[in-house]
Amino acid sequence: MPVTVLLVDDEPLVRAGLRAVLEAQDDIEVVGEAADGAAVIPLVRRLRPDVVAMDVRMPLMDGIEATRAVLRTVEAPPKIVVVTTFENDEYVYEALRAGADGFLLKRARPAEIVHAVRLVAEGESLLFPASVRRLAARYGDGDGSPAARAVLERAALTEREAQVLRLMTRGLSNAEIAARLVVGAETVKTHVSAVLAKLGARDRTQAVITAYESGFVAPG
Structure with a gap:
């Protein structure tokens, strides 16, 4: 069975790029897209993706609140990878605190994107220790x-x-x-x-x- 992915980003070009990269793999299938975090829960319940690639900053509901909502209300929730432009962003740290399994930079190479999706689908965390340490030093208590x-x-x-x-x-x-x-x-x-x-x-x-x-x- 392929790893199924839901893409959540308010930029159509970002979603198109991620879809192209992921669907070039035989073992990954993009099952849906959303332009805002507010649409995530009904799509997760209907499509049951293994992984959600979630933008951090979105206009109606950001990736932090959407992550909290999914983990709070969905039974057997999917793995969540937040997708961000800047790794040293308070939004990224808050998303990790909210329960995201890791983060991925929008400028990541295709091979890195594919590896990230496969890794979290297998139950591993997409953890970058140096980056998380810097985030904790900057935004943690x-x-x-x-x-x-x-x-x-x-x-x-x-x-x-x-x-x-x-x-x-x-x-x-x-x-x-x-x-x-x-x-x-x-x-x-x-x-x-x-x-x-x-x-x-x-x-x-x-x-x-x-x-x-x-x-x-x-x-x-």
Whole structure:
């Protein structure tokens, strides 16, 4: 079965470009388009896409609110990748905090766009650690937000889980974490799953955001 994608952007040329890039792949199918976040929920419910490529800035409902709405109201929601012009944008950080699985620059090369869609469809986060670190340093609460600190305290991570979370904030894959800790990949997968469950995080991106927001790791 192909990976199905819904394109959401108020610029027709951007949607046309993304469609052309994605539909050139045998394993990806664009099933719909929308020009504003306000149209996303009914389309998601009707088309059931695997991935939504969501513009951040749109006139009626931006990508942040649309992301929140989808995750709040849609059962088994799709993966969401926000598409942006500028990576160091407060909108991008807020979209990640809202639950987006990652972000993609509009100037990205076709191969990068395709890779991003496949990656999030497989359940991985499209995480750029340096960019997320800069965003957290610029827009996050440097002293750690009380809510995020409370989440981390309630999680009561083990020493090993804390090590894994620190390595996740650096963007390491399970295999890279396994090599760093000299353990098996399946062991790391178990630890990552435990970290996500304890933090109540939807994916690695959300866990990393919580790590920065709580002051568990310093974003600077």
